Amino acid sequence: MLKRRHVLDLDDFAAAEIELILNVGLSMREVLDRPIRRAPALRGRTVINMFYEASTRTRVSFELAAKTLSADVVNVSASGSSVEKGESIVDTIRTLEALGADTIVIRHGRSGAPYLAARNTSATVINAGDGWHAHPTQALLDLFTLRARFGRLKGLSVVIVGDVLHSRVARSNIWGLTICGAHVTLCAPHTLLPASGQAGCVGLPPVRVEPDLARALDGAHAVMALRMQHERQEGALIPNLREYVSRYQITRARLTRARPDALVLHPGPLNEGIELAPDIVMSDRSVIQDQVTNGVAIRMALLYLLHGDRDVEI
Amino acid sequence: MSKSSLLIANGRVFDPGRRIDIMGSLLVENGLISGVVGIDCPSDATAERTYDARGRLVTPGLIDLHVHLRQPGQEHKETIATGSRAAAAGGFTTICCMANTSPPVDNRGQLEFVRATASREAIVRVYPLAAVTVGMRGNELTEMGDLADAGAIAFSDDGVPLRNGRVMRHALEYARTFSRPLMPHCDDPDLIAGASMHEGAVAARLGLRGMPAASEEAAVARDVALCGLTGCRLHVCHVSTAGAVEIIRLGKRRGFPVTAEATPHHLSITDEWVAGVRWDGRGEPYDTHTKMNPPLRSEADRQALIAGMIDGTIDAIATDHAPHAVVDKEVEFDDAAFGITGLETALGVLGRLVARGELPLDLVIERLTSGPARVFGLPYGSLVPGAPADVTVIDPAAPWTVRAEEFVSKGRNSPYVGQTLVGRADLTVVGGAVVFER
Numbered sequence: 001m002l003k004r005r006h007v008l009d010l011d012d013f014a015a016a017e018i019e020l021i022l023n024v025g026l027s028m029r030e031v032l033d034r035p036i037r038r039a040p041a042l043r044g045r046t047v048i049n050m051f052y053e054a055s056t057r058t059r060v061s062f063e064l065a066a067k068t069l070s071a072d073v074v075n076v077s078a079s080g081s082s083v084e085k086g087e088s089i090v091d092t093i094r095t096l097e098a099l100g101a102d103t104i105v106i107r108h109g110r111s112g113a114p115y116l117a118a119r120n121t122s123a124t125v126i127n128a129g130d131g132w133h134a135h136p137t138q139a140l141l142d143l144f145t146l147r148a149r150f151g152r153l154k155g156l157s158v159v160i161v162g163d164v165l166h167s168r169v170a171r172s173n174i175w176g177l178t179i180c181g182a183h184v185t186l187c188a189p190h191t192l193l194p195a196s197g198q199a200g201c202v203g204l205p206p207v208r209v210e211p212d213l214a215r216a217l218d219g220a221h222a223v224m225a226l227r228m229q230h231e232r233q234e235g236a237l238i239p240n241l242r243e244y245v246s247r248y249q250i251t252r253a254r255l256t257r258a259r260p261d262a263l264v265l266h267p268g269p270l271n272e273g274i275e276l277a278p279d280i281v282m283s284d285r286s287v288i289q290d291q292v293t294n295g296v297a298i299r300m301a302l303l304y305l306l307h308g309d310r311d312v313e314i
Numbered sequence: 315m316s317k318s319s320l321l322i323a324n325g326r327v328f329d330p331g332r333r334i335d336i337m338g339s340l341l342v343e344n345g346l347i348s349g350v351v352g353i354d355c356p357s358d359a360t361a362e363r364t365y366d367a368r369g370r371l372v373t374p375g376l377i378d379l380h381v382h383l384r385q386p387g388q389e390h391k392e393t394i395a396t397g398s399r400a401a402a403a404g405g406f407t408t409i410c411c412m413a414n415t416s417p418p419v420d421n422r423g424q425l426e427f428v429r430a431t432a433s434r435e436a437i438v439r440v441y442p443l444a445a446v447t448v449g450m451r452g453n454e455l456t457e458m459g460d461l462a463d464a465g466a467i468a469f470s471d472d473g474v475p476l477r478n479g480r481v482m483r484h485a486l487e488y489a490r491t492f493s494r495p496l497m498p499h500c501d502d503p504d505l506i507a508g509a510s511m512h513e514g515a516v517a518a519r520l521g522l523r524g525m526p527a528a529s530e531e532a533a534v535a536r537d538v539a540l541c542g543l544t545g546c547r548l549h550v551c552h553v554s555t556a557g558a559v560e561i562i563r564l565g566k567r568r569g570f571p572v573t574a575e576a577t578p579h580h581l582s583i584t585d586e587w588v589a590g591v592r593w594d595g596r597g598e599p600y601d602t603h604t605k606m607n608p609p610l611r612s613e614a615d616r617q618a619l620i621a622g623m624i625d626g627t628i629d630a631i632a633t634d635h636a637p638h639a640v641v642d643k644e645v646e647f648d649d650a651a652f653g654i655t656g657l658e659t660a661l662g663v664l665g666r667l668v669a670r671g672e673l674p675l676d677l678v679i680e681r682l683t684s685g686p687a688r689v690f691g692l693p694y695g696s697l698v699p700g701a702p703a704d705v706t707v708i709d710p711a712a713p714w715t716v717r718a719e720e721f722v723s724k725g726r727n728s729p730y731v732g733q734t735l736v737g738r739a740d741l742t743v744v745g746g747a748v749v750f751e752r
Binding site for chain 2: 171
């Protein structure tokens with residue numbers, strides 16, 4: 001079991017904790033492969049998915065994870081809820097707790113919003129993505145996917161390509177990969193990279209920054225392409241998508257710089273023909289579908305380790 | 315609040331403006347400073363009341379050039395009355411209030427309302443500033459002549475950076491006509507749009523949009539250059555970056571009439587507090603009480619502010635007291651209001667810096683008294699015989715823990731809540747009348 005109430009970011013996780021989650025994730029994958037996908041570990045528990053932002057895979061993934069473990073699951077999206085009437089996040093969270101939530105899974109457009117939620121409830125809060133800040137379960141499923149293919153994380157070289165500045169997926173992966181001993185390279189034009197760290201400061205862990213994609217990919221075990229948001233163009237962060245694609249799209253030719261068994265990951269949703277060349281998406285290098293399935297297992301593992309009944313066999 | 319005679323006895327009488335630092339007593343009569351017993355007046359002087367100031371500092375009343383009193387329009391956050399009581403509790407005898415009320419103080423009627431309310435309800439001296447531009451929209455100049463006549467001590471669109479350099483130039487030239495300083499909030503509005511903390515490693519980690527130090531520095535550079543061009547007095551609000559200190563230093567070296575202030579928070583804490591760092595180690599990330607504009611900066615910036623204090627680049631310490639209601643702060647970090655309260659914690663925060671050897675005590679007192687008095691040409695800030703008897707008695711070594719429920723201000727929005735500070739006001743005297751006593 002995890003000795004924590006909330007999962008808000010990976011920055012305070014120890015390597016052993018992450019390893020525990022990934023190991024339990026393996027058992028959960030087995031549950032998902034059974035003919036009847038049901039385990040009783042969360043029977044009688046209520047999980048509420050409170051989504052302030054649009055989501056397909058993360059919301060469905062959390063819902064299936066909780067249902068597979070026999071929890072009662074309620075989905076709330078901001079549109080159609082009292083949020084539209086101007087209810088504050090603090091009031092909404094207190095209401096969900098009063099309604100009986102044991103776990104509140106929260107997706108929010110503002111960085112740090114899950115911390116505000118966690119401060120105002122005795123329920124467990126799981127961050128399902130907040131602003132540019134963190135998406136811990138996405139990083140955990142990425143770690144799980146990489147470990148499944150390579151048998152280890154320590155020493156792997158992982159390149160994160162694209163809009164790191166606005167990416168909670170990138171931030172959580174920087175933490176997760178670094179904590180597990182992998183080496184991270186960020187690759188993007190400088191307009192899409194966050195300010196670099198100062199020594200001894202409360203910042204991100206040190207990573208390599210290489211704006212040139214060919215050099216960044218040299219010897220890489222895996223490349224993780226980030227979703228490029230079209231609106232970035234308007235803030236003069238990139239001139240246009242054509243130039244971005246010409247320099248940063250992952251293509252078969254570019255991938256030859258990486259190791260022959262290098263994997264391609266993408267957190268989704270994909271912009272077709274932007275981040276990844278179409279033939280890469282369909283190739284055996286791509287583990288995008290694995291990521292999605294593993295996401296359910298890893299979220300099951302997390303729910304179980306935070307709330308599960310230890311005496312019940314999964 | 316009688317204005318009869320008061321003997322503040324056996325303290326350390328400390329007036330950096332007059333270069334007095336002696337163990338002794340200060341006599342106050344008929345609302346005026348009579349002087350230091352044994353120097354300015356006979357050593358057998360007595361008074362109707364004697365205040366025992368043993369172990370205490372007896373200083374000129376503190377002056378704060380930069381507070382937000384929120385009245386009119388946001389009386390749920392603060393009023394002139396409550397803000398003045400918070401000032402008294404913090405040892406301040408004179409405060410200058412910003413024009414960004416609702417509506418802003420951009421015409422004579424508004425200014426007269428503030429002055430009339432202050433004279434009726436405030437327990438310390440209140441000097442209002444007026445806006446630079448109508449509605450603080452950055453286009454047309456306010457009627458600065460009328461406003462100066464009505465008592466505007468200076469002009470500022472604080473909170474809203476003035477985007478247009480030409481308007482700024484004309485504002486400086488026009489304000490100079492009436493011998494009033496301009497007090498800009500220096501930022502490039504496009505560089506800080508949508509941002510909520512200092513741009514740096516901490517913002518990168520927290521995923522918050524950052525305000526680069528370059529935004530403040532570019533604006534300070536423009537305004538210092540325009541100060542040189544126009545010869546109008548320029549007082550730069552809440553300097554927070556190393557580069558801004560350097561540019562102001564350069565302006566002073568060139569003989570430009572530029573002055574500057576720094577806040578206790580920028581002198582004492584950094585952007586790491588947004589990530590949850592606290593002196594006592596117990597903090598939460600994304601605490602909106604660490605959100606203000608200018609934002610908490612890096613440690614290098616903080617060190618540069620300290621250096622700027624020591625070499626005289628920074629003329630005054632000002633709190634930028636910015637009270638807000640709980641509902642303005644108990645929200646997502648990006649949506650929270652900018653600003654923290656400062657009047658009641660200033661002495662304790664600065665006292666902690668003194669206790670740690672980062673700033674000398676005499677310098678801190680000077681930048682709270684004669685320093686700010688000089689910036690706006692106020693007739694206070696010194697214990698000269700015959701001057702209005704504005705006096706603060708400070709317990710310089712008292713450690714105390716900040717409790718939100720003990721604030722006199724309506725604002726509870728302070729990052730120092732729960733922290734231990736060093737030193738606070740025990741007695742505040744305005745014009746010979748005791749307005750605060752612990």
